[in-house]
Amino acid sequence: MTFDTLCVHGQDHKYPEASRSITVPIYQTAAFSHLELGHNEHGFDYTRISNPTRQRLEETVTALEGAAQTLAVSSGMAAISAAFELFAPGDQVICSADLYGGTTLLFRQVEEKNGIHLRFVDTTDLEAVRQAVEPNTKAIYVESPSNPMMNVTDIRGCAAIAKAAGALLIVDNTFLSPYLQNPIALGADLVIHSGTKFLAGHNDTISGFVCCKDDEVAERLRVIVKCTGAALSPFDCFLTLRGIKTLPVRMERQQQTAMAIAKWLTQQPKVKKVYYTGLPEHPGYALNASQARGAGAMLSFDMGSQEQAIHVLKHLKIATFAESLGGPETLVTHPVMQTHRDVDPKELASLGITGAMLRMSVGLEGAEDLIEDLRQAMEDA
Numbered sequence: 043m044t045f046d047t048l049c050v051h052g053q054d055h056k057y058p059e060a061s062r063s064i065t066v067p068i069y070q071t072a073a074f075s076h077l078e079l080g081h082n083e084h085g086f087d088y089t090r091i092s093n094p095t096r097q098r099l100e101e102t103v104t105a106l107e108g109a110a111q112t113l114a115v116s117s118g119m120a121a122i123s124a125a126f127e128l129f130a131p132g133d134q135v136i137c138s139a140d141l142y143g144g145t146t147l148l149f150r151q152v153e154e155k156n157g158i159h160l161r162f163v164d165t166t167d168l169e170a171v172r173q174a175v176e177p178n179t180k181a182i183y184v185e186s187p188s189n190p191m192m193n194v195t196d197i198r199g200c201a202a203i204a205k206a207a208g209a210l211l212i213v214d215n216t217f218l219s220p221y222l223q224n225p226i227a228l229g230a231d232l233v234i235h236s237g238t239k240f241l242a243g244h245n246d247t248i249s250g251f252v253c254c255k256d257d258e259v260a261e262r263l264r265v266i267v268k269c270t271g272a273a274l275s276p277f278d279c280f281l282t283l284r285g286i287k288t289l290p291v292r293m294e295r296q297q298q299t300a301m302a303i304a305k306w307l308t309q310q311p312k313v314k315k316v317y318y319t320g321l322p323e324h325p326g327y328a329l330n331a332s333q334a335r336g337a338g339a340m341l342s343f344d345m346g347s348q349e350q351a352i353h354v355l356k357h358l359k360i361a362t363f364a365e366s367l368g369g370p371e372t373l374v375t376h377p378v379m380q381t382h383r384d385v386d387p388k389e390l391a392s393l394g395i396t397g398a399m400l401r402m403s404v405g406l407e408g409a410e411d412l413i414e415d416l417r418q419a420m421e422d423a
């Protein structure tokens with residue numbers, strides 16, 4: 043079955059409801075009745091543990107990522123936290139130095155407190171990853187492309203290093219979505235999604251996923267999600283399922299517009315640098331093309347100074363100054379003051395993330411309107 047059909051119908055799920063409802067109903071219930079003791083044919087007890095709307099969503103995302111099983115949880119952060127519950131005090135996790143700021147905060151404030159040793163390395167350099175491996179290394183954690191620098195990590199290369207070390211490779215695939223990249227096919231063991239972003243795709247819900255390559259890890263994660271109460275609510279499952287139906291068409295159009303904007307930005311004298319993996323001059327261009335089916339709809343650019351960047355933010359009329367990504371509305375973020383505000387400024391500087399930088403999630407508005415909006419916002423900057 044094609045990816046597009048899976049997005050619309052899920053795997054083998056054409057109208058399984060008794061009512062033949064076209065859409066998956068929202069099973070807004072806390073509990074399910076039992077016929078008699080020991081007989082629970084439908085397999086549902088209590089919504090924190092499992093729910094038919096959630097099950098349908100999990101099966102759909104499993105099919106899209108080519109996973110064995112998927113867990114749908116309350117946010118992308120809940121997904122990362124659940125995955126880290128697989129580790130014990132004293133374990134080491136090697137991770138990309140350049141990650142979503144919330145992930146870095148979780149690692150520094152929670153996981154390190156829990157006794158997990160985080161080793162931040164430049165994962166675009168496979169030799170640096172190899173050198174960081176220790177006998178207690180239990181996982182390698184990467185984002186590709188990364189947030190907000192759009193650095194591309196060799197997922198196959200990291201998978202080989204993880205395998206040799208007996209460790210898991212965990213890939214946050216939020217920026218490209220399963221439409222453009224399938225890390226499990228490249229050797230990853232776990233795939234993380236902030237479902238809030240391209241999967242749900244409408245800037246109207248928060249959700250997260252952990253997709254697992256094998257059933258054994260998935261079953262351990264089911265116990266963790268059940269015990270910590272992190273599962274996604276039926277209504278948010280419904281919204282995410284609804285969003286997924288249009289994932290391919292949204293991604294195609296958003297990516298096309300992102301390319302047009304990236305090219306236009308490279309021609310603007312006030313723009314010092316453009317970070318978009320679809321541009322041949324991007325250092326990760328060839329690698330991204332070898333492991334993904336496109337460059338996606340996320341880009342960053344450098345306005346030369348923080349003042350210029352703030353000027354642009356202030357004068358945008360269509361693109362909105364806001365923090366999320368992946369929806370129909372184009373959003374522009376100032377990483378230093380928003381997504382990465384909790385990261386040590388010295389660390390940010392060492393990664394090249396400066397106050398002059400803006401990150402753009404390209405939405406579904408007309409490309410000409412967005413370019414005209416940027417042009418007028420850059421006037422007098």
Ligand SMILES: Cc1ncc(COP(=O)(O)O)c(C=O)c1O
Pocket residue numbers: 117118119120142144145185189214216217235236237238248249250366
């Ligand atoms: C790459 C990436 N991973 C994870 C997250 C966290 O997702 P959520 O906000 O759904 O918890 C984000 C949020 O922006 C993100 O950009």
